Amino acid sequence: MKTYLKIxxxxxxxxxxxxxxxxxxxELTPINAVSADVAFTTPTxxxxxxxxxxxxxxxxxxxxxxxxxxSGRGYIWGAAFVQxxxxxxxxxxxxxxxxxxxxxxxxxxxxxNNTYYFVDGYRLINRCNLIIEGVTDAVSKNVITTQLxxxxxxxxxxxxxxxxxxxxxxxxxxxxxxxxxxxxxxPYREVGVDTDAEVDSEKAQGRNTVAECYTKVLADLNFAESxxxxxxxxxxxxxxxxxxxxxxxxxxxDWDNVIVEGSKLSAFxxxxxPAAAFTLGTNVETIFSIxxxxxxxxxxxxxxxxxxxxxxxxxxxxSPIIWRDPIWLNDxxxxxxxxxxxxxxxxxxxxxxxxxxxxxxxAPVIRFAEVLLNMAEANARKISPDLTSALAxxxxxxxxxxxxxxxxxxxxxxxxxxxxxxGAILKERRIEFIxxxxxxxxxxxxxxxxxxxIDGIPAKLANGNPPAGSFTLGTAYTGPxxxxxxxxxxxxxxWPIPLLVTTTNPILAAQQNPGW
Numbered sequence: 475m476k477t478y479l480k481i482x483x484x485x486x487x488x489x490x491x492x493x494x495x496x497x498x499x500x501e502l503t504p505i506n507a508v509s510a511d512v513a514f515t516t517p518t519x520x521x522x523x524x525x526x527x528x529x530x531x532x533x534x535x536x537x538x539x540x541x542x543x544x545s546g547r548g549y550i551w552g553a554a555f556v557q558x559x560x561x562x563x564x565x566x567x568x569x570x571x572x573x574x575x576x577x578x579x580x581x582x583x584x585x586x587n588n589t590y591y592f593v594d595g596y597r598l599i600n601r602c603n604l605i606i607e608g609v610t611d612a613v614s615k616n617v618i619t620t621q622l623x624x625x626x627x628x629x630x631x632x633x634x635x636x637x638x639x640x641x642x643x644x645x646x647x648x649x650x651x652x653x654x655x656x657x658x659x660x661p662y663r664e665v666g667v668d669t670d671a672e673v674d675s676e677k678a679q680g681r682n683t684v685a686e687c688y689t690k691v692l693a694d695l696n697f698a699e700s701x702x703x704x705x706x707x708x709x710x711x712x713x714x715x716x717x718x719x720x721x722x723x724x725x726x727x728d729w730d731n732v733i734v735e736g737s738k739l740s741a742f743x744x745x746x747x748p749a750a751a752f753t754l755g756t757n758v759e760t761i762f763s764i765x766x767x768x769x770x771x772x773x774x775x776x777x778x779x780x781x782x783x784x785x786x787x788x789x790x791x792x793s794p795i796i797w798r799d800p801i802w803l804n805d806x807x808x809x810x811x812x813x814x815x816x817x818x819x820x821x822x823x824x825x826x827x828x829x830x831x832x833x834x835x836x837a838p839v840i841r842f843a844e845v846l847l848n849m850a851e852a853n854a855r856k857i858s859p860d861l862t863s864a865l866a867x868x869x870x871x872x873x874x875x876x877x878x879x880x881x882x883x884x885x886x887x888x889x890x891x892x893x894x895x896x897g898a899i900l901k902e903r904r905i906e907f908i909x910x911x912x913x914x915x916x917x918x919x920x921x922x923x924x925x926x927x928i929d930g931i932p933a934k935l936a937n938g939n940p941p942a943g944s945f946t947l948g949t950a951y952t953g954p955x956x957x958x959x960x961x962x963x964x965x966x967x968x969w970p971i972p973l974l975v976t977t978t979n980p981i982l983a984a985q986q987n988p989g990w
Contacts, residue, residue, distance in 0.1 A: 514608035517618055523608065524626060527601050528709065531633055532764045532837070533774055534594035537586055548774035549594035550637060551764045552837050557783060557790070558587060558644075559911030564932040564955075565796040565904055566913075567940060569821065572777075572789050574937050578957055579966045583990055588644070589972040595641045596663065602630040602637075604666030621703065628701035632710035635694035636718055636839075638662055638687060639725075643918045644969045645987065646684055649726050650922060655685035658985060662690045680981045688726060695719050707756040707763060708836065713739060714762035717840045720848040725919045732852035742842040748808050748875050751841060752826045754834055759843060763836035779833030784823060784909060786830035791821040792908060793935055794944040794951040801901045804947050805877040808905060822945050824909035838910055843871045847906065851899045855925070859892040868899050871906060893925050900926055921962050930962035965989020 513523050534549030548554040560566045561573040568577035575581045581588050606627050613623035638660060646659045658681045667676050682690070698715035705711060716738050723731040745751040745759040756763065766773035776782050783789045792815070796802065808814050816825045827835040850867035853860040865884060873879040889895040903916060920928040935944075936956035944953065960966050970990035976983035 514612040515617060520609065520612060520618060520626065523605055524629065527598070527605055527630065527633065528765070529772065530594075530598045530601050531637075532766060533772070534590060535597070536590055536594075536778075546774050547590070547778035548780075548837065549590050550598060550640065551633075551839060552766065553774045553778045553780045553783065554587075554591065554594075555640060555839075556780060556837055556909070556911035557778075558591060559914040560790065560909055562931065563913030563917055564934040565793050565908055566790050567793045567821075567935050568789070568937050569791055569939055570789050571937075572783070577934070577937055579931060579960050581966075581969065583970040583973040583976065583986075588969040589974055591644060591969070592641065592972050593974060595637050598637050599634050599663050600667055602634040602666075603664060604668060605630040606634075607666045624701040625703045628698040628715075629704075629710040631694040632698040632702070632715055632718075634664075635691045635698070639691045639718075639722060642684065642687055643725075643915050645971065646687075647968065648919050648921050649684055649688065651684070655688065656683050658987075659684040659687035661982075662687050664690075677979055678981065681985050688722065691722055692719065695722070707760045708765035710762065713742070714840065717761045717842075717845050720845050721840065721915075724848050724852065725915070727855075727919075729852035729856040732848050733856075736845050736849040736852075739842065739845055742845070744842060744846075744870065744874055746874070749810075749813050751843070752828075752835075752838070754829060754836070756836075759841045760836075760838070761841055761845070762839045763841075764839055765836055766834050767832075773833040775833070780827035780835045780837065781830045781833055784827050785816065785825065788818045788821070788823060790909070791818075791823050791940075794940060794953070795935070795955075796904055796908060797822055797945055798947060798949065798951040799901065799905075800950055801898070802905050803876065803882060806905075807875045807877070808908075819939065820942060820945070821939065826909055843906055844903075844912070846871050847899055847903055851896060854892045854895045854899060859895075861886070861889065861892060861895055864892075864895055864899070865889065868895070868902060872902055875906075896925050921967075928962075929959070930964060930967050931960040933957060933959040 512519060514520055531550065532548065532552040533546030534552065534554065536547040536549065546552070548557070557573060558576055561568050561576040568574055573587070575585050576587050609618070609623050609626045609630075612618055613620055618626075642659055647657050649655045651657050660681055661679050662682045663676065665672060665676055667673055695715045695718055698710060699712050699719075702710055702712045702715060707714075716735050719735040720732050723729075723735065742761070743758050745757050750757060751759045766779070773779050776787075802809070811817060812825070814825055816823050829835050846867045850864045853864035853867065865886060869883050873883050876882040884898065889898065900916070900920075904913065907913070917928050917931065920926060921930070933955035934957040935954070941953065944951070965988055968987045971982055971986050976986055
């Protein structure tokens with residue numbers, strides 16, 4: 475019987491690293507699988523394996539419904555990271571029950587959303603590792619050239635890096651939680667598991683420290699930058715690796731390296747309007763997005779796709795907390811009804827995702843606007859602040875949305891201190907990236923911040939429809955925030971390692987996040 479590269483389900487090898495199953499991981503389609511014996515024996519099959527890796531990144535498998543091509547919810551880089559990142563923060567409202575456990579902080583170790591963030595994340599990581607090993611072997615046998623092989627390996631290492639990094643933001647404390655980031659991170663998996671012996675070996679590995687994880691993330695991204703040769707913005711590129719390093723260094727509070735990396739992307743530009751940054755294809759601003767398609771198995775389906783959840787089913791709206799913030803000017807183009815927003819039952823919804831028929835809206839993983847704001851913040855925060863550069867980078871993002879930039883743009887007189895400028899940059903991030911899943915990572919990294927600290931998870935409006943009139947502009951929102959803040963010291967600040975894992979992995983059970 476042939477050995478198959480395994481999909482990680484509740485009966486198999488992922489973080490729980492339970493045992494091997496007969497499920498398959500490298501697909502030509504979501505149904506047809508390629509055996510490990512042949513998956514890397516021809517250029518065509520290697521291409522199919524690479525496509526399978528991106529499919530795993532975009533869709534995932536929710537609640538182990540592997541045989542249903544429409545069962546995915548977009549874990550971990552499709553719709554799910556947007557929706558979970560939004561609902562952990564205070565700038566959206568969950569209007570129904572779909573994301574209620576995430577929104578209200580009432581999850582536990584068995585909750586499906588956080589379970590499959592973890593399981594699908596490591597499923598993707600395992601697939602990346604299998605590809606790294608298979609392509610390495612194919613290069614040694616002259617199946618493909620060294621240059622092409624290294625580029626494929628770089629794509630896998632890119633996805634391996636950003637997936638570990640993303641999960642650190644949910645399952646581990648921020649980098650600056652301890653001196654030297656010596657607190658528990660996650661196991662950084664670098665071995666492709668498809669045999670029982672590999673299961674046993676990997677099962678013995680516990681959690682790396684956060685510092686160790688960051689070192690490995692940056693090593694993978696550096697390799698990716700040096701070896702990627704493609705230009706498809708729906709796949710890993712040299713520019714995507716660089717852009718992600720600005721995100722990693724921002725979390726690490728390494729301001730100088732944020733600037734060094736961001737400066738490499740000077741050839742990028744912003745889309746001419748805020749709406750143009752969300753065309754259904756790629757645009758000048760896109761650095762890396764996850765592609766979805768009309769074919770079954772290529773998108774998260776009605777229970778996960780971005781246009782479905784944010785628009786057609788109207789399950790998430792923008793919160794009055796940010797909508798009525800006076801810093802967000804009333805005539806800002808990002809408020810424009812029918813273009814950037816839409817009204818449903820009195821609630822303001824985002825209109826960034828529009829294809830309610832085929833769910834083909836890409837998930838915007840990272841775009842140039844973020845790189846500019848990362849650099850702006852780093853310039854304002856570094857030991858010797860460069861307020862001129864920081865202001866220019868902030869204005870470059872904000873000005874394209876202003877009705878009258880000549881009179882509404884920020885000037886140096888608006889910011890007498892670097893602290894004031896950092897505050898404006900942080901607020902701009904909340905406005906610019908609303909409904910893109912970016913709020914949680916900022917909440918996470920600003921715990922204990924020296925300038926604008928956030929303590930835990932901010933208070934929010936109640937789950938469900940807000941009261942009538944909540945979106946009326948003119949004053950800041952001062953109404954009730956029924957979902958009270960969860961302090962940073964509370965165990966609920968972190969998601970637990972899933973019960974699906976800890977019941978079969980005693981090492982990780984012993985390293986469970988405190989309180990769970």
